[in-house]
Amino acid sequence: MNEADHGAVAAKPVAGTPPLGRWTKLAFGFGAVAPGVTTGGFEFFLLIYYSQVVGLDARLVGLAILIALVCDAISDPIVGYWSDNFRSRWGRRHPMMYASALPVALGFFLLWSPPEGASQTALFWYLLVLAVTVRTAITFYRTPSAALTPDLTPDYGERTKLLSLRYFLGWTGGNAIAVWMFFILFPRSATETIADGRFNPDAYITYGIVAAVVILLSILIGSVGTHSRIPYLTPAPPKRRFTLRLIFGELFETLANRSFLALFAGAMLFGIAAGLSSGMSLYFFTYFWGFSEIETGMLFLGTFVAALIGFVLAPIVSRRMGKKRGAIIVGLVAFLGAPLPIVLRLVGLLPPNDDPFVFWFVLVAQIIDVGLIICFQILFAAMLADLVEDSEIRTGRRSEGVFNAAETFVDKSVRGIGVMAASAVLTLAVLPTGAGVEEVSADTLWWMGAFYVPLVLALWLTMIVLIAQYQIDEATHESNLRQLGR
Template sequence: MDAPPSRAAEARGDPPLGPGTRIAFGFGAVASGVKNQGFAYFLLIFYSQVIGLDSRLVGLAITIALVFDALSDPLVATWSDNLHSRWGRRHPFIYASALPLALAYLLIWNPPEGWSDTALFFWLMSLAVLIRTLMTFFEVPATALAPELVSDYDARSSLLSLRTFFGWTGGNLMSVLMFAAIFPAFVTADIENGQFNRDSYTVYAFIAAGLIFTAILVAGLGTHRHIPHLKPPPPKRALTLRLLVRETFETLHSRSFAALFGAALLGAVASGLAAALAFYLYTYFWRFSSLQIALLTSGVFVSAVIGGLLAPFISRRMGKKRGAILVGLAAFIGSPLPILLRLMGILPDAPWAFWFVLGATLIDVGLIICFQILVASMMADLVEQAEVRTGRRSEAIFFAATSFAGKMVTGLGVTLASFLIAAAGLKAGASPTEVPADVSSRLGAYYAPTILALWMTMMLVLSFYTIRREDHQKNLDLLAVRRQTVS
């Protein structure tokens, strides 16, 4: 049962929010976590190394899909912010996305056999566009619920910690399952590593599609009872394209939003690059076994707990901006450190090197998760700032705008990864034993300075964000006075 609202929450008009609602809201992120993990970590290696499609064509298909997807974000956000329905502004989109998204995800991992590279390219691109668009119909309205459900400065960090925790653990669960159970089950006399057996991805597809469908329904049904308490849409009016563009720019016009938007652009390129090459580096640079990779991915469960617990603590003690910058610097400098140590000969090719990489990854990913939570909470705090200035609640458009930025350029990270693979000389379909040491070293040498430069530039841009705890409270007080005046 939901706990009764506090007096402060009642004064702000917050709905009663207890553990049932919080868990349901957070669990919805499993859907995006599973999809993101699959697209980021498996899709490139599946289509290029297993199916045999040129890695540059795979990168191009993913990039094109991201561009189409990015265009849908502001459209869905504006639609959701202004929707009048008996199920509110968010839930109709959530329910409508569940089944078609699960079915499309099942299909992308089961491409037809015997097709040409051109036909496979269009199969991959079309389904990637469809999946990403359908995920937008769920993710943008669902994420927009956070600033509607909670308006307190620190409580938002706690709520978004749950969402981030479930997103990371849900997606990571599939990676662990793949390396610990599914890949080993598909080792054959001809295929010594089940990671390169296409049948293993069929099993993955059915499990992942089921998780996506379940998570979306849990999020919708678990928060459904709060629909009467959520913020209402603006009065019905003729929404011309000119009006929508003008209102969008009015809403987003602030230095703090520009900082988050710019950081999202750079971070998305870096994330796309890091995710696309993660299993390549584990497999070809470090030459870890499937069991070792399973242990590495299992460590993310611990990392998610670290990040989820650390973010609210950092928010309370340091504030969101200062905490995000300090945590981010530690995380992103540490991310390529093991690779640099190996290239410099400091971290030798010895059994204990795996445990060093495991420990470093566990801590580093925990800090990255903490950073993501703080930045998402910083974005939520822009909602009230914009409402004070414009008189409109536009939760979805803020999250859609940064999502738009990320999707527009994440594909650049994947494309960059595909060119680094080609520049290193890694051939499609090559097993780790067939790859010379100089090829794997080049892959690490190209990756480490590139990712570090992207992360550090992102942190510089983020430093221009300005909203502090005192500013957020002032905005809440102004809005409370307005509501009392109207009532």
């Protein structure tokens, strides 16, 4: 391995790196709240807000979200490659992380304050421009921040623990906003003319303000809290003259890793399925199950328990089964169980919605299922982190940013397809725009579930088949570290 072969020799991390302190771990974990809040806004609230509250055609909402995510995804590999090679006195990652804070927070606030009385065309462009701004700006935080993981610890098991904390705080922080909305904001937003606070536009203005502040704090804490580790992070490679041929050649060489391709293809299908299920979730809670704001809030409150399940379970599964085998087993249980309550309703095995059993059954099923999905996501992220050393041996470069950017690239670019699929399900089921719960027929609700279940199952199960091709286990990782002298 030499510079003539690969254009640059991978820089060595600083020797004698001190162990991670508790504050650094917590700050790194809390930094995931900002992506969690923005993702929650886009996946859970944006479609139903703009289509059912603002009155923009659901197909235009889905199209705007799709275009925004594709534009954002294009920036991912650029930001990832740039952050792998960026040279500054604050290292490769932190300048971009700091620079993203204000654009993300301000753009997210404006997203929930569209102009009153605007035409369908004006609303579409307003949504599109701000969605592109927010999604692109969050890339400049999420990609460099996530790329810190392999540098913070090279240990196979410690990476899973660190990512467990990050996912736990990201999920709980992001969902705390949703719980507050359903337990406090929406009930207090009900008026004589708008009986259901979920359909009051003023509630979403307040949401935009609170969420923007949380996003700003998360990015700043995640950046400042890991700032002290800059001297111990792998520095940028030596200066060289960048050409398009060099950039695309290195990107192709890095991403040609067979194990990465397995994760890349799996992430593509997971992103579509996640966009579909997230886009449909509030429709199922509100129309299919007929849950109130408080009941829906309790479902989001259950996510705290689910996040704890994933946080505790992932390191245990990684240690006893290995990351790949554990991800496959946990994923199969989670993804087969996810649509179970809907299936039981479609075949007539659940009582009517006014029976209290229905809510508690859905709540318990969702807590268990989301907990397993979080565990799967942690294991998946840890598998991705272990690619860094394997790729470094093959290419002579550390490409944390490229790997994370590629994963988020496919997640963002295809998640919009999932949202479009959700809007297609609503169109096929003939759900009226702006309809109240009592205005939707039983036939429409049945078809909504019937179109959704086979589609989401096919996506999830095909993804499991693809990630089975991943080849790095603990023994391979330890061998890679020995070859690199670490």
